Amino acid sequence: MVKLYDVIIPGGEDIREAITEFVLEKDWEEVSVIGAVGSVQDISFTTPIENRLPLRTGVTPCFGAAEILSFSGEIMRREKMDPELESVYPDKNSPLFVHIHASCAIAGGHVYGGGLKCGTAFRSLRVFMVPMKNNN
Structure with missing residues (x-):
């Protein structure tokens, strides 16, 4: 049975850092990010x-x-990432490849989206993840 996990990122915290810390703490090899609300x-x-x-x-x-x-994507150990994406994602410090696509709406109904580069939680952000089968 697949187990759903969530991480709640409090306001002011870096989204990518919080997700990375959570996945590293769980010692997962690969994760599917299936959504977020907040x-x-x-x-x-x-x-x-x-x-x-x-x-x-x-x-x-x-x-x-x-x-x-x-808010959806994949997270995996860096050695499992597609080599063609290494030039697009230049972060070599993290042991994880965090590949998330997202969209958001601002006042007036304007929508932005694409690959998540950076950002922080405002009030809070709850991210839903499912670890893949090859995890510990």
């Missing part, structure tokens, strides 16, 4: 800037508070 602030997204490979991305910031609309 609010974020000062979040940035990466998106492709050309219609060709190798992939090149640009960054779109979303300043201020926003509501999460979608």
